[in-house]
Amino acid sequence: MQINTDYYQIDDLLTEEHKMVRGAVRDFVNQEIKPVIDQHAHDHTDIPDLMKKLGAIGALGPYIPEKYGGAGLDQISYGLIMQELEAGDSAVRSSASVQSSLVMFPIHQYATEEQKMKWLPKLASGELIGCFGLTEPNHGSNPAGMETKFVDKGDHVVLNGAKMWITNSPIADIAVVWAKDEEGVVRGMVVERGMEGFTTPETHNKWSLRASKTGELVFENVKVPKENLFPDIKGLKGPLSCLNSARYGISWGVIGAAIDCYETAVKYSLERTQFGKPLAGFQLQQKKLAEFLTEITKAQLLCWRLGTLKNEDKASPAQISMAKRNNVKMAIDIARESRQILGGMGIVGDYPMMRHAANLESVITYEGTHDVHLLITGMDITGINAFG
Numbered sequence: 001m002q003i004n005t006d007y008y009q010i011d012d013l014l015t016e017e018h019k020m021v022r023g024a025v026r027d028f029v030n031q032e033i034k035p036v037i038d039q040h041a042h043d044h045t046d047i048p049d050l051m052k053k054l055g056a057i058g059a060l061g062p063y064i065p066e067k068y069g070g071a072g073l074d075q076i077s078y079g080l081i082m083q084e085l086e087a088g089d090s091a092v093r094s095s096a097s098v099q100s101s102l103v104m105f106p107i108h109q110y111a112t113e114e115q116k117m118k119w120l121p122k123l124a125s126g127e128l129i130g131c132f133g134l135t136e137p138n139h140g141s142n143p144a145g146m147e148t149k150f151v152d153k154g155d156h157v158v159l160n161g162a163k164m165w166i167t168n169s170p171i172a173d174i175a176v177v178w179a180k181d182e183e184g185v186v187r188g189m190v191v192e193r194g195m196e197g198f199t200t201p202e203t204h205n206k207w208s209l210r211a212s213k214t215g216e217l218v219f220e221n222v223k224v225p226k227e228n229l230f231p232d233i234k235g236l237k238g239p240l241s242c243l244n245s246a247r248y249g250i251s252w253g254v255i256g257a258a259i260d261c262y263e264t265a266v267k268y269s270l271e272r273t274q275f276g277k278p279l280a281g282f283q284l285q286q287k288k289l290a291e292f293l294t295e296i297t298k299a300q301l302l303c304w305r306l307g308t309l310k311n312e313d314k315a316s317p318a319q320i321s322m323a324k325r326n327n328v329k330m331a332i333d334i335a336r337e338s339r340q341i342l343g344g345m346g347i348v349g350d351y352p353m354m355r356h357a358a359n360l361e362s363v364i365t366y367e368g369t370h371d372v373h374l375l376i377t378g379m380d381i382t383g384i385n386a387f388g
């Protein structure tokens, strides 16, 4: 049965290329992710060769120019890719987000030509896996307080400190790390697996994003060659500019999770009969379905407009915060409420709601918490910083 999730005909605003990209990723998710995701989430295991598979369909660094191995696509295509991947699972979208927006983006934006040629093509193909180290045990929402630091030793720097909650750190080949120099200025560098004193312990016992790995980055007197430092970018705007790109992708991604829950709930409520008629025939259940579709449609419009602004390089960080905050809340609410429509069946892994809801508990926390994004909007309205 075909369920309409394009209620405001947003497809009319998309190009043939957008629709082709979306279709290709949707096919990939239906064939490679949906049949296996429940088992991987249950077993807390990675999908084998996920990054290489994502590379093969052009989902890693889609907006990075082809010269560096990217697909040279626009921001709407990037968003649609994130949406389709997260319909499969947030862990899959997360892996693609981190690689694209938090590893390839800063290398493309801030690295030397030599550094770009060294890392970007292999990251685009999935031959190399990257991770992004900003958060620390004592500094999450407030990365300005970071304690990880390095000292200049001529041809190399010596790095000490620790990062926490790092997506894919246990399987990463390289880490984009943000640390302070001796003057307390934030700088970015690429730390490579195998460098002495660099370890990536896994964080166990997660009840969210179970189909991907999360871990730490620990630096004990790690000698990082100067050629691994980004030459010019200084200050917190370096890492925060990467977050703009990742938060934008998340705003689209969570629509995919919401649609997966919505479609499941519509189908189930039409098939399941109680008190002599389908669940879908009761007003209370129709209210839920109508509200889900309304919220999905609003989120789609927000993303489409944000994408067009981003294509023109006009999207402000505060506009991105509004979309991230609104859309993740929309998706987590739909995951929780749609689970109820399935009654007891909503709690088993045969249906995706519990998995999406548990994943979205991370998504509402990472890339700036729900509260942090509200305060960013508040500051944009009032000009008053209410963080401190």
Ligand code: TGC
Pocket (backbone or CB within 6 Å): 093, 094, 095, 097, 098, 132, 134, 135, 140, 141, 142, 143, 144, 167, 235, 236, 237, 238, 240, 241, 242, 243, 244, 246, 317, 366, 367, 368, 369, 372, 376, 387
């Ligand atoms: P503040 O003093 O406001 O700004 C410092 C400098 O940064 C600039 N700036 C930005 N630049 C680009 N994009 C943004 N979004 C920016 N926000 C601020 C600002 O203009 C300033 O530049 P300059 O030239 O004057 O130095 O900074 P603050 O310390 O007061 O912090 C502001 C705040 C709280 C909004 C920021 O710290 C924040 O966003 N905190 C949340 C932390 C966060 O989101 N961490 C995410 C870690 S990565 C992650 O979660 C990955 S999960 C990935 C996955 O698995 O999908």
Ligand code: FAD
Pocket (backbone or CB within 6 Å): 098, 131, 132, 133, 134, 135, 139, 140, 141, 142, 164, 165, 166, 167, 168, 209, 214, 362, 365, 366, 367, 368, 369, 370, 371, 372, 375, 386, 387, 388
């Ligand atoms: P805290 O900052 O301690 O916040 C705790 C609570 O206090 C939150 O509710 C917050 O909203 C609230 N709070 C904080 N400050 C204020 C304030 N000023 N006013 C009001 N309320 C406030 N980080 C990376 O660098 N790289 C990654 O790849 C990465 N991946 C992640 C993957 C997962 C699965 C998770 C869970 C996290 C990941 N993170 C990553 C870290 C993530 O960005 C942080 O968890 C997030 O920024 C919040 O930081 P915190 O957990 O330290 O919470």
